[in-house]
Amino acid sequence: MTKLILMHKAGSIYDDEPDVVYDFPRSYLAAAREAVGDWTVYYEPVKAGPRGYFAVARIAQVIPKPGAEGRYLALIEPGSFLQFDRPVPRLVNGRPLEAALTGADSSPRKGGALQLAVRRLPDADFARIVDLGLPQELEQMEEARYGAPAGGMADAATVFERPVLERLTRRPYRDIAFRRQVRAAYDYRCALSGLRLRNGGGRPEVQAAHIRPVESRGSDSPRNGLALSGTLHWMFDRGLISVAEDCETILVSHNKVPGDVVARLLSASGKLLAPLDPRDAPHPANLAWHRENVFGQVLAEGPAPWD
Template identity: 45%
Template structure:
């Protein structure tokens, strides 16, 4: 059965839920979804999706998907419109800059049962509601899922010198423990938290290896000498999603941000004609001439972000 097939439940059950929600999405979806920008759904979910406008939803990948990520991201719904390209379909528009991949994907259940308690029926069994592609989410379930998603059990130490930032490093080791919904929301909108999470998900996807040079360098303090670069910058509404990221060494990051190197549609590394020493740049590019991309297809640079960088940053 398709992940977005509706199950019969009284609509009043959903009306009791708060404005938070769950959107089911899978990387091989037949729907025109771009999680950081829009979510496509049929008419039967319209009321539930509209209830989430102005509030946060959690993305969930079904357990039947191989290597499912479970609950893997949060985003804020800016609005809901009719899909202009397809009758009886609608789009939930995601507020620019709100999407955030979790540092640690959250499984559907643990030893205590489903983390989303709302999927249980009156006798404590998992109901058909767990299969609904769009469903309401209680504030307690939202805070529980987000708390688990933001915790990083194996945080990557930043490249910055340890002695200079020792208090910051200690702070990064502290688990995210909050008591209120507003503190969860404050965490997911914080640029400090977002940068930390983005670095974790990008470096993990690239195995802490520079996508351009191919080098994987760990310094004496155990810190990876590689940075997480946004392909489309945050300042230009680039989302904090792994497919908008590259793991780059400091020099490669500097060149990428300044448009001296870029990517073509086949992920080949291109060098700007305006570079003053193109031969030296080419000498540090790995032998394949392409970026060393993540194994998981959904983690690889999305063509739309690559195209944006080439059109707005790369010096032709």
């Protein structure tokens, strides 16, 4: 198996959805087939934006693209995509992070491999990039951010020595990375009420909700997340509220949710709050899944929070 760099830019001619599929021409087929079962790093080219390296995912399968001669699709393993906590710059201290892009004098090479949309990535380069984007101490960083209880950080300390690949598959680590991405995407405001609430210690009350649960083949992409208050997260998971096909109108199961509760909890506009970066907006396919599989269909367990 082989690790890869996959170049991606929003609005390209290719049908890429980084957490679902990567579209590429025949010239990269051999490298893509070598990478089946292994990890890739997504890279944003200079002309597309400032992010540099921005996410990881694992390739599950490579297939011909239906109806497109000479094009192929790398199908991403469900649940493997994870956006970096912080984008990794193309150069660190003036030096590339990829050996293939580094000249004999450690300066950046021009042309050649730099122009390849799909390029092989040595394990050492992969580990270096991931460590910068998803640091080992991420759990400790999150705990310390708002003044964690003394015992919490000590309990988590043993996690930080785990190898890169084990860290990428650990659910607790992925949950923290997802939560940090989603809450920041909405500036710590609830996407359904528009409110930004913090407790006495300054910790944001807003939570990160998966639109399509991981156990139902949902991803940890911010495009599969909403920042929600605790009560609205409960209502969303139980199908009492959803988002319409226009991706902004809030739907309410009015036969189950009292009108005064709607007036108190939801934005007066009846619209979903947009994230700071349009690239983090909920994917229409994820919202459609929620409408079709959860909205109006999941029975609430136990008393409602407003009872």
